Amino acid sequence: xxxxxxxxxxxxxxxxxxxxxxxxxxxxxxxxxxxxxxxxxxxxxxxxxxxxxxxxxxxxxxxxxxxxxxxxxxxxxxxxxxxxxxxxxxxxxxxxxxxxxxxxxxxxxxxxxxxxxxxxxxxxxxxxxxxxxxxxxxxxxxxxxxxxxxxxxxxxxxxxxxxxxxxxxxxxxxxxxxxxxxxxxxxxxxxxxxxxxxxxxxxxxxxxxxxxxxxxxxxxxxxxxxxxxxxxxxxxxxxxxxxxxxxxxxxxxxxxxxxxxxxxxxxxxxxxxxxxxxxxxxxxxxxxxxxxxxxxxxxxxxxxxxxxxxxxxxxxxxxxxxxxxxxxxxxxxxxxxxxxxxxxxxxxxxxxxxxxxxxxxxxxxxxxxxxxxxxxxxxxxxxxxxxxxxxxxxxxxxxxxxxxxxxxxxxxxxxxxxxxxxxxxxxxxxxxxxxxxxxxxxxxxxxxxxxxxxxxxxxxxxxxxxxxxxxxxxxxxxxxxxxxxxxxxxxxxxxxxxxxxxxxxxxxxxxxxxxxxxxxxxxxxxxxxxxxxxxxxxxxxxxxxxxxx
Amino acid sequence: xxxxxxxxxxxxxxxxxxxxxxxxxxxxxxxxxxxxxxxxxxxxxxxxxxxxxxxxxxxxxxxxxxxxxxxxxxxxxxxxxxxxxxxxxxxxxxxxxxxxxxxxxxxxxxxxxxxxxxxxxxxxxxxxxxxxxxxxxxxxxxxxxxxxxxxxxxxxxx
Amino acid sequence: xxxxxxxxxxxxxxxxxxxxxxxxxxxxxxxxxxxxxxxxxxxxxxxxxxxxxxxxxxxxxxxxxxxxxxxxxxxxxxxxxxxxxxxxxxxxxxxxxxxxxxxxxxxxxxxxxxxxxxxxxxxxxxxxxxxxxxxxxxxxxxxxxxxxxxxxxxxxxxxxxxxxxxxxxxxxxxxxxxxxxxxxxxxxxxxxxxxxxxxxxxxxxxxxxxxxxxxxxxxxxxxxxxxxxxxxxxxxxxxxxxxxxxxxxxxxxxxxxxxxxxxxxx
Numbered sequence: 001x002x003x004x005x006x007x008x009x010x011x012x013x014x015x016x017x018x019x020x021x022x023x024x025x026x027x028x029x030x031x032x033x034x035x036x037x038x039x040x041x042x043x044x045x046x047x048x049x050x051x052x053x054x055x056x057x058x059x060x061x062x063x064x065x066x067x068x069x070x071x072x073x074x075x076x077x078x079x080x081x082x083x084x085x086x087x088x089x090x091x092x093x094x095x096x097x098x099x100x101x102x103x104x105x106x107x108x109x110x111x112x113x114x115x116x117x118x119x120x121x122x123x124x125x126x127x128x129x130x131x132x133x134x135x136x137x138x139x140x141x142x143x144x145x146x147x148x149x150x151x152x153x154x155x156x157x158x159x160x161x162x163x164x165x166x167x168x169x170x171x172x173x174x175x176x177x178x179x180x181x182x183x184x185x186x187x188x189x190x191x192x193x194x195x196x197x198x199x200x201x202x203x204x205x206x207x208x209x210x211x212x213x214x215x216x217x218x219x220x221x222x223x224x225x226x227x228x229x230x231x232x233x234x235x236x237x238x239x240x241x242x243x244x245x246x247x248x249x250x251x252x253x254x255x256x257x258x259x260x261x262x263x264x265x266x267x268x269x270x271x272x273x274x275x276x277x278x279x280x281x282x283x284x285x286x287x288x289x290x291x292x293x294x295x296x297x298x299x300x301x302x303x304x305x306x307x308x309x310x311x312x313x314x315x316x317x318x319x320x321x322x323x324x325x326x327x328x329x330x331x332x333x334x335x336x337x338x339x340x341x342x343x344x345x346x347x348x349x350x351x352x353x354x355x356x357x358x359x360x361x362x363x364x365x366x367x368x369x370x371x372x373x374x375x376x377x378x379x380x381x382x383x384x385x386x387x388x389x390x391x392x393x394x395x396x397x398x399x400x401x402x403x404x405x406x407x408x409x410x411x412x413x414x415x416x417x418x419x420x421x422x423x424x425x426x427x428x429x430x431x432x433x434x435x436x437x438x439x440x441x442x443x444x445x446x447x448x449x450x451x452x453x454x455x456x457x458x459x460x461x462x463x464x465x466x467x468x469x470x471x472x473x474x475x476x477x478x479x480x481x482x483x484x485x486x487x488x489x490x491x492x493x494x495x496x497x498x499x500x501x502x503x504x505x506x507x508x509x510x511x512x513x514x515x516x517x518x519x520x521x522x523x524x525x526x527x528x529x530x531x532x533x534x535x536x537x538x539x540x541x542x543x544x545x546x547x548x549x
Numbered sequence: 550x551x552x553x554x555x556x557x558x559x560x561x562x563x564x565x566x567x568x569x570x571x572x573x574x575x576x577x578x579x580x581x582x583x584x585x586x587x588x589x590x591x592x593x594x595x596x597x598x599x600x601x602x603x604x605x606x607x608x609x610x611x612x613x614x615x616x617x618x619x620x621x622x623x624x625x626x627x628x629x630x631x632x633x634x635x636x637x638x639x640x641x642x643x644x645x646x647x648x649x650x651x652x653x654x655x656x657x658x659x660x661x662x663x664x665x666x667x668x669x670x671x672x673x674x675x676x677x678x679x680x681x682x683x684x685x686x687x688x689x690x691x692x693x694x695x696x697x698x699x700x701x702x703x704x705x706x707x
Numbered sequence: 708x709x710x711x712x713x714x715x716x717x718x719x720x721x722x723x724x725x726x727x728x729x730x731x732x733x734x735x736x737x738x739x740x741x742x743x744x745x746x747x748x749x750x751x752x753x754x755x756x757x758x759x760x761x762x763x764x765x766x767x768x769x770x771x772x773x774x775x776x777x778x779x780x781x782x783x784x785x786x787x788x789x790x791x792x793x794x795x796x797x798x799x800x801x802x803x804x805x806x807x808x809x810x811x812x813x814x815x816x817x818x819x820x821x822x823x824x825x826x827x828x829x830x831x832x833x834x835x836x837x838x839x840x841x842x843x844x845x846x847x848x849x850x851x852x853x854x855x856x857x858x859x860x861x862x863x864x865x866x867x868x869x870x871x872x873x874x875x876x877x878x879x880x881x882x883x884x885x886x887x888x889x890x891x892x893x894x895x896x897x898x899x900x901x902x903x904x905x906x907x908x909x910x911x912x913x914x915x916x917x918x919x920x921x922x923x924x925x926x927x928x929x930x931x932x933x934x935x936x937x938x939x940x941x942x943x944x945x946x947x948x949x950x951x952x953x954x955x956x957x958x959x960x961x962x963x964x965x966x967x968x969x970x971x972x973x
Contacts, residue, residue: 023644023646025643025644025646026643026646026648026649028651029642029643029646029648029651030643031651032642032648032651032654033626033629033635033638033639033642033643033648033651033654033658034586034626034627034629034630034635034639035585035586035587035625035626035627035629035654035655036585036586036627037651039588039652041579041585041589042585044580044583044585048580052745075709126569126572127576128569128571128572128709128742128745129709131744131745132709132745132747134745135745135747209686210650210652210686211588211590211596211598211650211652211653211684211685211686212588212589212590212650212652213589213590259651260650261588261590261650261651261652262649262650262652262686262687263650264686292591292592292743292744293590293591293592293593293595293596294744553712570709570710570711570712570752571709571710571712571742571752573739573742573743592740592743592744593740593743593744594736594740594798594801594802594805597799597801600801606779606804607800607801607804608801608804608805609736609801609802609805611739611743612734612735612736612739612740612743612805613735613739613805614712614732614735614739614742614752616712617754660800660801663800677878678800678878679800681799681800681878681879682798682799682800682801682802682879683799
């Protein structure tokens, strides 16, 4: 049963909603209950061919030789693809947004960096025939030492997982081996805090496990075009990726999707479409490339593992005056979307709290594990777990009710966030109050009286007088003018490369100033109102910052 | 590789086709006979998306050797409606928002139909048991159980 | 594989047709799974339409169950009521409509819950080579040939058989472990105790230490504690995605205690 708390933020709503709170039928549900909703595999083609990938049994190995001769002679086999058949056999999804360097082949030719990495693909008349032929492809591997732990991977001498990033860390802004957040002077504030609370938090990878496995069917269409039915969650990512890897004008690709049997992020960066279209273009026949369940679980990109170290400086009254993060995202063998998840995550730090000194170093680390990707709130969910577990630890150290601690430190409308934007439309305090009430958890009168719309802004809206910056983790050999390019590398032309470089969000070094930002005026005593009206949310672009809507 | 003829009654119609040795019923129904309503989710008996009724019993079509259904009666979600008249389960799923991505729905409907065919007024626990072989990943078990209860004309709590 | 399907009218013919390149198709939940996955280890699929394979009949002190009797048939048979709670916890309804008692004998870890019960009750397995106890059968099941029937002794007191399955999801989930205990009593003393664990080794195994601790004793809290202390003897729990070896070792005694305590009280 949904409860609508219309007493909260009542003046921000005109309550003329026609649908919310009333039962309604989904627009697509008649198809669902009659079995007629057209998922990618629900399209019949005469003479459909089936594709199955040959996958690495090793976590890390050099490929000496791939012998497809016996497989090609197997019954029903039409063709066996290897990396040389892929027109542009290196890609990274966000290159479509000019972010990151191509680092992942469609079919690997030189080495494999995770178990299940595809090295060849059989096209046969039936799925079982394709499977039988896969068993006959001979791959001669030379096993290499593998690294599975993010911190091990960053140590000197660790095996290089991804040759594009020899030190196993994604390069941010062409300059650093990690994404930085600098706001105030955390070390000085920690030195002056009554308590320093440290914590280490870790999340394992999580497979999205959609009911429908990833897949695509491609077929030659009229006018030298290809139609492609796909399970993708991101039709235009998939279209752009296919056009790029196949060196084919996107106007020759007719993508049909939108009916997806569950995705949860795992179908954002799929590579089935280029494979299926490649099969269709080389055989002239309809081709289906779909994962079975084992592949979905083994090579389907999960929510990546994360490890976080948190250090808080806390005063006896519970005010958090400093928060320091060191974070490691396990990207697996290739970049996919982890680099972006970190940009998103760092913009979220230090969580929904107003803390005057914040510092974060967050690394996107390559390991010999399955490449990671998006999943429900990715970039945020893991660190939120760390932050909230840490808040409870802080509450214990200072002997405070954990909900009171959160309300005391919660951001209010008008407060300056660590990424230098004013907080708007905040509601953490009201959420805490309702949660406490529902749980029968008593909170202090000052917490009862607190409100997101009260006591924010003013001095709390100010930027720190001084922010400490550093050059730690500076890297050479990458073009610092863009987000991450190899210096001198010939990137495929993209519309954005012709435009001036966007400003990097790295703070400019400030003039020396002696003191850290002091604890913000306690919310109970501050009286100024938010200096911007609510109801005008900003649109956030992870790459170019905020824009007013 | 010889093909084997299979004749069966699919959703009240006499149907025939040829199957490859080793082909499962799910593939045969979908690609051989064109009934796309049962879905592939795992191919190993874990998810229930391919559930069909064979002689009235819910079974996993991905684990049935196609040629073994010769002479049998198979019912799928594709034949659940009576012409344009939807089955009570279908209407209840629509009204109760008992599907999100919809991929588990055909299997859920078959598992539910098998239950209602032998037990027209099941309890909530009996419904949970009857659909325990069917996974849903969009977190829809509660609305699905509610919808099955509603389809039997029983009061849905909460 | 390019499979050939061979269907025989009698079990004798089917048994003769078996070989290293063949698998017998009963309910399909194991064999078709391997077919779908492109298993390269067999090319022939053997079937039989012999009605004996699906028959359940009383044999005086026991019940003969054809190897192709489904778990659903076990649940529905009043003569096998003491095994219904076991069969009801194997898979979901679809799997129980398909999966067979004979097939369950071959189910790889962590499956095969029904066989755990068969091991505890002291069932015998009939193959072309004759009859042998489930214990012996399991040690060599990969080379057993065709199983035709399972002979299940009828416990004099149904209350002397107990079942406990531990899974992460309910009502259907693969076993973290399963335990079947058969505690026949004579004059208040336990005689010929058999305790079997599932998912605590490559195939169902007997808890020899716990059996020794219980044999000849009366079932009470102190006996249960002594049995629990040696639960792991005879078991070799693996690590898999459901649970680690460490976890299985830690909780095995807890679950055995729960089962035995429940049996003591009933």
